[in-house]
Structure formats: structure tokens, C-alpha cells
Amino acid sequence: MKTTLLLIFISLFTTTIWAQDGAEIKGAIIDSKTGAPLENAGVMLQPGNHGLATLKDGSFAFSGLKAGKYHLLVKYLGYTSIEKDIELKAGEHLKINLKMKEDVRELMAVEIRDDKIETPAYSKVTLKADDIEQHPVRDIGDYLREIPNVGAVRKGGSNLDPVIRGFKYNQLNIQLDNGLRMEGGCPNRMDPTTSHVEAGDIEAIEVIKGPFALRYGPSMGGVVNMLTINPRPFDKFQIHVKANIGYESNWNGQRQHITVLGGGQKVFFSFTGNNADYGNYSDGDGNMVNSSFRKFGYTGKLGFSPAKGHTIIAMYSEFYARDVMFPALPMDERDDNTKLYSIDYKGRNISKTIETLDFKAYLSQVDHTMDNYSRGFSDTAAVVSNIIAQRMGYRAEAGLNTGSHGHLFIGTDMYRINKDGNRDKVMIGQPRPMMGKVPMKHEDLWNNAQIDNYGLFAEYRWNKKLWEVVASARLDYNMASSDSISLMNMAKPPSDLIGIKAEDTESSFINFSASAGVTRKLNENMSVGFSFGRGVRSASMLERFIILLPTGTDNYEYMGNPDLKPEANNEFDLVFNYRNKNIGAFEVTGFYSIVQDYIGGVFVPLSEQKPLMSKVLGVKRYENLGGAKMYGFEFSYGTPIRYRLRARLTAAYTAGTIDEVEVLDFDLNSGKVNGSHIVQNDNLGEIPPLEANLNLSYNFLDERLVPQFTVRYVTAQKDVSMAMQEIPSEAFTLLGFRLLYKHSANLSVIGGVNNLLDQYYFEHLNRRVLGTNSFIYEPGRSFYINIIFNI
Amino acid sequence: MKKILVFIIAVFVFASCQKERDPVEVDYLITGFGEPYTVSYLDPDGSTKTITVSPKGISDKWVYTFLADPGTSLYLYVKSKEDISNSMSFSLGLLINGKYYQQAKDYDGVFITPTDTVYEIKRSGVVPF
Numbered sequence: 001m002k003t004t005l006l007l008i009f010i011s012l013f014t015t016t017i018w019a020q021d022g023a024e025i026k027g028a029i030i031d032s033k034t035g036a037p038l039e040n041a042g043v044m045l046q047p048g049n050h051g052l053a054t055l056k057d058g059s060f061a062f063s064g065l066k067a068g069k070y071h072l073l074v075k076y077l078g079y080t081s082i083e084k085d086i087e088l089k090a091g092e093h094l095k096i097n098l099k100m101k102e103d104v105r106e107l108m109a110v111e112i113r114d115d116k117i118e119t120p121a122y123s124k125v126t127l128k129a130d131d132i133e134q135h136p137v138r139d140i141g142d143y144l145r146e147i148p149n150v151g152a153v154r155k156g157g158s159n160l161d162p163v164i165r166g167f168k169y170n171q172l173n174i175q176l177d178n179g180l181r182m183e184g185g186c187p188n189r190m191d192p193t194t195s196h197v198e199a200g201d202i203e204a205i206e207v208i209k210g211p212f213a214l215r216y217g218p219s220m221g222g223v224v225n226m227l228t229i230n231p232r233p234f235d236k237f238q239i240h241v242k243a244n245i246g247y248e249s250n251w252n253g254q255r256q257h258i259t260v261l262g263g264g265q266k267v268f269f270s271f272t273g274n275n276a277d278y279g280n281y282s283d284g285d286g287n288m289v290n291s292s293f294r295k296f297g298y299t300g301k302l303g304f305s306p307a308k309g310h311t312i313i314a315m316y317s318e319f320y321a322r323d324v325m326f327p328a329l330p331m332d333e334r335d336d337n338t339k340l341y342s343i344d345y346k347g348r349n350i351s352k353t354i355e356t357l358d359f360k361a362y363l364s365q366v367d368h369t370m371d372n373y374s375r376g377f378s379d380t381a382a383v384v385s386n387i388i389a390q391r392m393g394y395r396a397e398a399g400l401n402t403g404s405h406g407h408l409f410i411g412t413d414m415y416r417i418n419k420d421g422n423r424d425k426v427m428i429g430q431p432r433p434m435m436g437k438v439p440m441k442h443e444d445l446w447n448n449a450q451i452d453n454y455g456l457f458a459e460y461r462w463n464k465k466l467w468e469v470v471a472s473a474r475l476d477y478n479m480a481s482s483d484s485i486s487l488m489n490m491a492k493p494p495s496d497l498i499g500i501k502a503e504d505t506e507s508s509f510i511n512f513s514a515s516a517g518v519t520r521k522l523n524e525n526m527s528v529g530f531s532f533g534r535g536v537r538s539a540s541m542l543e544r545f546i547i548l549l550p551t552g553t554d555n556y557e558y559m560g561n562p563d564l565k566p567e568a569n570n571e572f573d574l575v576f577n578y579r580n581k582n583i584g585a586f587e588v589t590g591f592y593s594i595v596q597d598y599i600g601g602v603f604v605p606l607s608e609q610k611p612l613m614s615k616v617l618g619v620k621r622y623e624n625l626g627g628a629k630m631y632g633f634e635f636s637y638g639t640p641i642r643y644r645l646r647a648r649l650t651a652a653y654t655a656g657t658i659d660e661v662e663v664l665d666f667d668l669n670s671g672k673v674n675g676s677h678i679v680q681n682d683n684l685g686e687i688p689p690l691e692a693n694l695n696l697s698y699n700f701l702d703e704r705l706v707p708q709f710t711v712r713y714v715t716a717q718k719d720v721s722m723a724m725q726e727i728p729s730e731a732f733t734l735l736g737f738r739l740l741y742k743h744s745a746n747l748s749v750i751g752g753v754n755n756l757l758d759q760y761y762f763e764h765l766n767r768r769v770l771g772t773n774s775f776i777y778e779p780g781r782s783f784y785i786n787i788i789f790n791i
Numbered sequence: 792m793k794k795i796l797v798f799i800i801a802v803f804v805f806a807s808c809q810k811e812r813d814p815v816e817v818d819y820l821i822t823g824f825g826e827p828y829t830v831s832y833l834d835p836d837g838s839t840k841t842i843t844v845s846p847k848g849i850s851d852k853w854v855y856t857f858l859a860d861p862g863t864s865l866y867l868y869v870k871s872k873e874d875i876s877n878s879m880s881f882s883l884g885l886l887i888n889g890k891y892y893q894q895a896k897d898y899d900g901v902f903i904t905p906t907d908t909v910y911e912i913k914r915s916g917v918v919p920f
Contacts, residue, residue, distance in 0.1 A: 323920055334862065334920075371862060373861075373917040373919070373920065374919070374920065379915070379916065382862075382864040382917045426833070426837065426864040426866075428833075428864050428865070428866050428915035428916070428917075429915070430913075431899070431900065431911065431913055432831075432868055432911060432913065433831045433839055433841070433868060436831070436839065436841055437839040438831075438833055438839045438864075438866045440837070
């Protein structure tokens with residue numbers, strides 16, 4: 001395969017006329033990590049269509065060249081291509097040695113969409129470890145906000161919850177390593193999936209917006225696939241070590257991460273360890289935000305290659321969080337202990353018909369403890385909740401060759417979620433013991449709830465000449481049950497408040513999702529794509545079975561509803577791409593979503609259900625609210641990467657409305673609900689406003705010294721939800737500066753400053769500090785440094 | 792040199808991971824009563840204990856000491872017929888590692904039964920992290 005590609009590459013560009021002016025370019029191509037020479041790498045020189053393949057020692061030579069400007073392009077399967085501009089003088093003998101970096105997508109077969117399709121008809125963004133390392137990433141959810149139209153809900157200093165084009169929580173399919181999913185423990189989503197993964201463990205993050213990637217589980221609003229460091233075979237036994245240390249001034253926060261990669265041809269391994277300890281940060285006005293946290297953990301992977309094309313990798317991981325503060329929530333995360341187990345089999349080139357075989361089985365266990373011990377109101381009642389969440393599943397897929405232009409993937413997947421949790425209250429505010437005892441309460445949050453999902457999926461890819469087509473479908477059978485959802489009141493004898501019997505908690509649904517996209521190349525530089533997708537998801541554990549708890553969205557306690565119908569997103573995407581080697585690359589994506597059976601909260605009159613807590617406005621129950629619409633666009637432009645001065649400009653916008661929703665009326669004196677009215681086309685809540693980003697950089701010393709300057713502008717968000725009593729947010733502009741210095745292949749240093757002007761601002765998706773109308777403000781000016789060692 | 796650096800970082804990473812929370816010493820301390828009083832308190836297991844203390848004099852101390860993890864609920868309640876509002880020696884406190892975490896120098900409230908006037912003092916909290 002490698003040789004075939006190389007021959008095609010060379011045949012396309014091999015010169016027929018060699019100029020004669022005595023100048024020459026010689027050099028060698030080597031692996032940037034191991035230093036090993038790369039044989040058969042394709043080297044192309046323009047103008048003149050000179051092309052050749054490197055020899056066994058990685059060397060190449062172009063001779064008899066005229067003086068002038070040349071453009072050198074080096075390609076090698078599994079590595080990132082290198083482009084370089086060269087100015088050659090008459091008779092000059094130029095020597096160039098180039099180091100190629102492994103391409104994560106190629107080497108690790110990590111693409112959700114494989115390379116058989118060049119230009120998807122939907123929006124897909126890939127962030128690589130090199131990008132991530134340039135930032136002070138203390139939390140992946142926080143870092144994902146770099147992507148246009150990706151925001152995150154901030155409830156504290158860490159563990160931000162991603163939002164893609166207004167879709168959030170269980171509307172998104174967030175996973176690790178092509179299929180491993182976790183169930184967080186916290187009903188307030190203190191621990192979204194992204195919070196259980198350390199940024200240093202990531203090799204790449206893929207974000208696919210919309211309901212189009214259906215091979216990796218039910219997907220309604222989008223997929224975030226976090227690809228962690230994987231072991232890989234080496235020709236000879238070797239060990240590589242990478243260490244990363246970072247510091248952020250505003251948080252007085254420090255991080256350490258270490259990766260060990262090694263092995264031989266048959267057996268290979270990876271080991272990573274991480275530690276992060278962050279204090280409280282100050283906002284731009286000098287106010288301290290209660291935002292400290294501590295995280296640490298390790299991951300071990302062992303790989304085995306019994307025969308060529310067959311790989312088995314077993315993984316075990318432990319990840320811990322301690323004392324993660326959430327000023328927007330009634331509790332803080334005290335302990336979070338996460339364990340992950342998985343085993344993967346990959347088979348490649350099995351036969352003429354079967355190109356690929358993939359199998360994954362996994363188990364995730366989250367033991368989550370939260371309490372109000374660090375809050376002022378713990379004087380009244382000391383409250384602690386412990387939740388055990390477990391998710392297990394498997395995924396099996398075969399990739400079939402259906403002819404020279406077509407590929408078919410078929411497979412099956414399954415997951416099971418179990419959740420059980422409770423809340424213990426010690427009423428230490430009681431002025432005296434009652435009946436000789438300090439009163440204590442024990443309440444269930446979940447009661448042995450379980451969700452099972454069995455899926456069948458297929459995806460067909462076809463490309464010929466100017467056309468590329470992807471069509472996929474999946475069928476899910478989703479079942480859920482729980483022990484009785486009941487809450488007893490204090491009457492004598494106690495009576496049932498919620499009172500849903502166990503047999504009435506059972507539900508099952510068959511969900512059908514499908515998508516189709518077509519891309520047409522208009523010419524070598526331009527393409528246009530159109531996609532339609534329908535993604536269906538059944539209600540989450542929280543929406544089905546939570547027993548009276550403020551879930552942090554607004555100031556109400558929420559009740560689960562086992563009868564919720566699945567929610568569906570019907571989305572159209574239009575993508576336009578233009579790439580020019582002199583001008584750069586443009587991409588514009590527009591989308592329009594029609595959501596059916598949108599799930600949200602409906603107020604329950606006090607006569608039916610009183611809240612358990614005194615400081616909330618009442619109780620809401622999850623219901624299907626009907627239809628909603630979302631629409632928007634993303635724009636990106638980047639100058640050619642071979643230019644010294646580079647610019648990248650992005651912009652994104654999303655808007656959303658719900659067809660009809662109940663808006664509550666309040667008594668101005670008591671603040672209590674005294675009625676409601678119906679509003680049509682109310683804005684959907686938690687939708688970020690229009691934003692634009694500009695990144696300017698200049699490459700000195702052959703990319704060894706790169707200063708970068710960033711500008712971020714976010715407009716005010718006035719389109720707020722009346723039903724959620726949202727508050728408008730103000731516009732802001734942020735400046736940042738970063739300096740990258742690569743001392744050698746073994747040492748890189750990245751330093752910079754975020755929020756250079758110390759702006760006092762908050763993102764629209766930031767939650768309010770509990771009990772106030774004040775938002776959690778973002779960090780003020782913060783200096784940072786990352787030092788990366790490679791051995 | 793590079794290997795030494797990486798080794799140092801690795802040791803630092805894993806040494807950092809060992810940090811867990813240490814238990815603290817908690818004292819429930821009452822002094823200044825000259826007459827018998829009733830004490831109710833939460834013990835480290837979370838159960839409520841009630842005892843009657845008969846001091847020999849106002850300088851007598853009642854102390855209950857235990858080790859507690861951060862997050863442990865603390866509760867100390869005293870009921871007495873003795874009016875300590877003008878007492879200079881009365882003190883009720885929760886101490887953590889020898890320092891006052893909560894303290895009372897006077898009673899909180901009073902209730903009257905058909906036969907007696909009863910004074911109450913309560914202090915409570917959570918062992919901080």
C-alpha cells in the first residue's frame with residue numbers, strides 16, 4: 001500500500017526535463033522521534049515537477065538545478081507532510097536534513113472518518129497534541145472552547161461541560177479512543193466525561209458537529225472523540241520518555257505529566273502519569289474565585305501483535321480528583337475516583353473483502369463524592385452525596401471492500417449504565433437534639449437505575465472522480481428501569497410524595513438514526529458539500545430517574561420522568577471549501593436543525609410537589625417540550641503554513657428557539673411563582689453569542705522560535721431564554737501572547753500570557769454563583785509556561 | 792542530564808499523588824459549670840451520645856477527644872439549670888488540633904418548664920478540609 005501510494009505520488013510529479021545549472025539540493029529524511037532514516041519517502045521539488053524517493057539511508061539529491069526559488073514537499077505515509085521554500089543560488093550545493101513527525105491519524109488508525117473521504121460534507125475539527133501542548137490546558141472542556149461554535153458551561157475552576165452549536169450534556173456523544181464512554185457520577189454534571197481525562201494523555205481530539213458520525217454510538221448533536229496515547233510497535237526494542245511540566249501564575253497552579261513509550265515488534269507498551277494542583281484564581285477585577293482543584297492519575301497500556309496486521313491492546317487507568325470547587329453549585333466535588341478498563345483488537349487487510357476488523361470492550365467505574373462542607377450553609381445541615389456510576393459496553397465492526405470506489409462498515413455495539421446514589425444530611429443546625437438524637441436524613445438520588453442500549457450500524461463510503469458520498473444508519477434498542485422512585489414526606493404515617501413504582505419506571509424505545517452527505521469537487525481548489533442527518537437519543541439517567549435535586553441549570557429541584565420520549569435532531573449542513581497554495585484555505589459551514597421532542601423542565605405546582613430545599617423556587621419535572629430550531633454558521637481562514645507570517649481567522653454563530661414553552665410568573669413581593677403563560681419561539685438557553693478569533697504568528701529560526709498574538713472578540717448575548725430566566729451577557733475583547741521556543745528535539749519551552757489586558761468578563765455559558773445574580777467571572781491576566789522534555 | 796530531569800519529574804509526579812487527607816484531633820471542651828449539666832454530642836461514628844456531668848467545681852473541665860477525618864460533623868449541646876450568663880469562667884468549644892473552631896462564652900437560649908428554667912448552648916460545624 002505504502003509503495004503504491006509512493007509510486008502514484010512520484011508518477012504524478014516526476015520531471016521529464018532536468019534543468020542544467022550546476023546547483024543541487026541534497027539531504028536526508030529522518031523520523032523526528034527515533035532519528036531513524038525514512039526510506040521511500042516521496043520528495044517533490046517545484047517548479048519543474050522534480051520527484052524522487054529517498055534511499056535506504058533516507059537520503060535524496062536533486063542536481064543540475066537552476067538558480068531561483070523552489071518549493072520542496074516531502075510526503076511519507078504515516079507522517080505529517082513537510083513543505084519548505086528554498087532560494088537556490090547558481091552553483092550552490094545546499095544540504096537539507098528534515099525530521100518528519102508521525103501523523104497520529106495515520107499511525108493509530110484513529111479517524112472516525114477514514115481517509116477514503118477527503119472532504120467531509122459536515123464540520124469536523126481535529127486538534128493534535130502539538131496544538132494542545134502550546135496551551136496551559138488544565139481541563140479539556142475548557143480547552144475545547146478554542147474550536148469555533150464550541151462553548152462550555154463553567155460551574156467552577158475546572159470540569160467545564162462542552163456545548164457544541166447549542167447541543168450539550170447527553171445530546172453529545174463524548175468518548176475516548178473510538179468508543180469508550182463514561183457515565184459521570186454527579187447529577188449536577190460536576191464530572192463530565194472530559195473531566196475524567198488528563199490533557200497530557202491526549203494525542204488528538206476530533207470534534208464532529210451534527211448527527212453524522214453514527215458508527216460510534218447514538219449521536220444527536222455531535223461527537224467528541226478523545227484519542228489517548230497508544231503504544232505502538234518498534235522495529236527494535238526501545239524506550240522513549242516525554243515529560244511535561246507547566247505553571248500558571250493566576251491560579252498558582254502546577255502540572256506534571258510523564259509518558260513512557262516502548263517495546264519491540266511483538267510486545268509494546270505505554271505508561272502515563274499526571275498530577276495537577278491548582279489554587280483559586282482572581283478575575284479581572286481582583287476578586288478571588290473559589291476554583292481550586294487537584295487531580296492525579298496514571299494509565300498503563302500493553303500491546304501485543306501476534307501477526308502482521310493484528311494488534312491487541314489492553315488498558316487500565318485510574319484517575320482521581322480531590323476538592324474541586326464549584327461556586328455555582330450547592331456542593332463541591334470532594335472525591336472522584338475513576339477506573340477504566342478496556343481491551344481493543346484491530347485487524348487490518350484480513351482478506352480481499354474484509355479490509356478491517358475492530359473490536360472494543362470496556363468498563364468505566366466512577367465513584368463520586370460531593371458535599372457542602374466548605375459552604376456557609378453547612379452550618380445548617382452537613383450534606384454528603386455518594387454516587388457510583390458504572391458503564392460497560394462493547395463495539396464490533398468490520399470494514400468491507402465493496403469495489404474500487406466503495407467501502408462498507410457494518411457493526412454492532414452495546415452499553416449498560418448502572419447508577420446508584422444517595423444523600424446523607426446531618427442537621428447540625430438544630431438548636432437541640434430531637435428525641436435524644438441529632439437529626440439525620442438519608443435520601444436516594446438514584447435507586448439502582450439501569451439503561452441498556454443495543455445498536456446495529458452501517459456506513460457506506462463511495463468516492464469517484466469529483467464525487468464523495470457517505471451514508472450511514474443505526475438502529476438502537478434502548479431499555480431503562482429503576483427501583484421505585486419515591487420520596488416519603490414527614491407526615492405520620494409517611495406518605496409518598498413522588499411515588500413511582502418500580503414497574504412504572506420501565507421503558508423501551510427503538511430509535512432509528514440516519515445520515516447522508518455528498519461532496520462535489522468544483523475544481524482542484526474548491527468543493528461544496530451537503531449533508532442531512534437525523535440523530536435520535538433516548539433520555540439520560542438524570543432525565544429519567546433523578547429524585548428531586550437541583551441540577552444546577554436553574555434554581556429548581558428536578559424530578560426524573562421515566563416516560564420521556566427520545567429526542568431527535570434533524571439537521572442540514574452545507575460546507576464550502578476553498579484552498580489555494582498562495583492564498584490559503586477557507587471553509588464556511590452553515591447548519592439548520594429541527595429538534596423534535598426537545599427535553600426540558602416543566603414547573604410542578606407546589607400543591608403537587610414541594611421542594612426539599614428552602615432556597616429553590618420550586619420543582620420542575622423533565623418533559624418533552626415539543627419542537628425547537630437551531631441554526632448558525634462557522635467560518636475559518638488560514639494562510640498557507642509555509643508562510644513565515646501566518647494568520648488564522650475564525651468566526652462562529654448559533655441561534656436557537658423553542659416553538660412553545662411555559663414561562664413562569666413571579667410575585668414581586670414574595671418572589672414565589674404565582675402563575676405562568678405560554679411563549680412562542682422563546683430563545684433556547686445556554687447558547688453562546690457570535691464570536692471571532694484571530695491568531696497571528698511569525699516563524700523565526702526555521703520554526704524554532706514562534707511568537708503568536710491572539711485576539712478574541714465575543715458579542716453581547718441579548719437573545720436569552722425567558723423560560724430559564726437567563727440574564728444577558730456583555731461583549732468583550734481579549735488579547736493574548738505566546739512564545740514557542742524549540743531548543744532541540746529534546747526540549748521545547750512555551751510561555752505566554754492569557755487575558756493580557758486583565759479584562760473583567762464572563763462567558764455567556766458561565767453559571768451564576770449560587771444564591772446570587774453574579775456570574776462566575778473568567779480568570780484575569782495569567783502568565784504561563786510549559787516545558788516539554790523528549791528523550 | 793535529560794534523564795535525570797525526567798527522573799526528577801517522574802518522582803515528583805508520583806510523590807504528589809500520595810497526598811491524602813490526614814485526620815485531625817478534635818476536642819469537645821466544657822468548663823465553668825458548678826452544677827450538673829447534660830451534654831449531647833456527635834461522636835466520630837455519627838451517633839448521638841448523651842451524658843450527665845457533675846463537676847466538682849467551676850474549674851472542672853469536661854473534655855471528649857477523638858480523631859476525625861475532614862468532613863466529619865461536629866455537634867455539642869449543653870442543657871443546664873445553672874445561669875452562666877455572668878460567669879467569667881464558662882466556655883464551651885469545639886477545638887481542632889488544639890485551636891478553637893467554635894466557641895461559646897454565654898448561653899444561646901432559655902426555655903421554661905413548669906418547674907425549672909433551662910439554659911441551652913449549642914455549637915456545631917464540620918471538620919474543614
